[in-house]
Amino acid sequence: MTFKSIDLPGHEGFAAPVLPNGEPAPSAGVFTRTFVGYQAGCSCGWADRRKYPATPAGAKEVEYRWWSRHATPLLAAAPPGELVIKSNLLCERISKLIAERPVAALTLLSQLETWQRALLEQAVAGARQSGASWSEVGEAMGISKQSAHERFRAHVST
Ligand SMILES: [Zn+2]
Known part of the structure; x- marks a missing residue:
């Protein structure tokens, strides 16, 4: 699942699975049966360090994190x-x-x-x-x- 804004081309947020060693999975869409949580990531390379539970609620929090920490500041700095x-x-x-x-x-x-x-x-x-x-x-x-x-x-x- 990805999230994006039409006003932010080139930025597609996603919930990156976190591997048991604490590292994020190498890229979006990588399926692993052993992930232990989610972190917010973006197609531009932006990645957040905060970890959320590997649950649907955790994925929802990651989406909110992408919006609040990444998309909203970018939108505020972008010209109309x-x-x-x-x-x-x-x-x-x-x-x-x-x-x-x-x-x-x-x-x-x-x-x-x-x-x-x-x-x-x-x-x-x-x-x-x-x-x-x-x-x-x-x-x-x-x-x-x-x-x-x-x-x-x-x-x-x-
Ligand atoms: Zn981005």
């Missing part, structure tokens, strides 16, 4: 899907514009760069003010904690 779609569409349209009218694309991309940089600095400042660490800021941007700090520390008061 509707904005992701618009952003991807804008990227596609500008790529076409570059092919058809490269000078017009240059003007548009320069404008976009100006407001993008300002918004990025605002977003970093807002994230820091709401308690996000430099690690979390870097992770959200796909860069290291050190890179995030070096690039934005001048724009953030903390």
